[in-house]
């Protein structure tokens with residue numbers, strides 16, 4: 001489980017830094033390139049797909065667990081007219097950005113999801129690539145992964161109303177690298193860029209949703225995440241001089257190395273991505 005200090009390493013670098021190379025709304029997760037080559041359009045397509053998985057309507061009460069800088073909150077409020085949207089993040093910098101956006105009908109909390117007590121029960125839970133922070137590599141090695149993910153799904157179940165939907169997106173750990181350079185790079189990203197985090201295995205999520213959520217649909221998108229990372233790295237490189245001038249050469253080198261390692265990891269099937277449409281099991 002990433003703690004607050006570890007989350008700060010991943011997300012509190014500087015909002016202006018991430019703004020330089022993410023899309024306009026600052027989605028920091030895989031986009032959907034089904035009908036476009038454009039990153040901005042592909043990020044909207046991702047939010048649209050998850051909106052559909054979450055069966056959201058303008059009247060839905062929606063909770064976004066791990067809401068980043070608020071891309072999905074903004075999409076729901078402005079593009080879909082959803083009137084009651086709440087986001088939680090553990091990053092102070094992200095929380096400041098969400099407040100700055102001042103979106104109609106949107107509230108946010110800067111809190112660890114395990115300490116969160118919702119004021120209402122939600123019709124839809126959304127969580128876009130936050131589950132990667134729920135289990136550390138050490139906890140996974142100790143065989144605790146499924147229990148930790150199940151605790152996360154249990155909380156989402158408790159916070160939701162009968163008949164609720166859960167739109168989940170998660171990176172997947174598909175197979176371990178065997179090539180020494182790849183082992184080194186995957187490890188470097190895990191410990192240096194996302195400390196406390198670990199990408200889940202698909203079978204662990206399948207086991208952990210029980211007995212709380214029914215899996216209605218799952219779609220993998222390994223290629224889409226490779227393409228997303230290529231867009232991010234192209235944009236990062238296009239801003240190289242500015243990044244070096246404002247934050248120093250090390251930050252540029254680290255993020256170039258991290259995105260290069262991710263592109264390789266998706267190419268080599270070490271990692272994939274899954275989008276899950278889950279339905280609440282009310283009979284437990």
Ligand SMILES: C[S@@+](CC[C@H](N)C(=O)[O-])C[C@H]1O[C@@H](n2cnc3c(N)ncnc32)[C@H](O)[C@@H]1O
Nearest residue numbers: 027028029066067068090091112113128130133
């Ligand atoms: C990869 S980012 C994804 C952000 C956003 N969903 C998006 O699509 O851009 C992961 C998010 O999970 C949040 N997070 C990590 N650990 C958390 C925790 N224990 N409680 C609440 N949020 C957490 C981070 O603050 C961050 O917002």
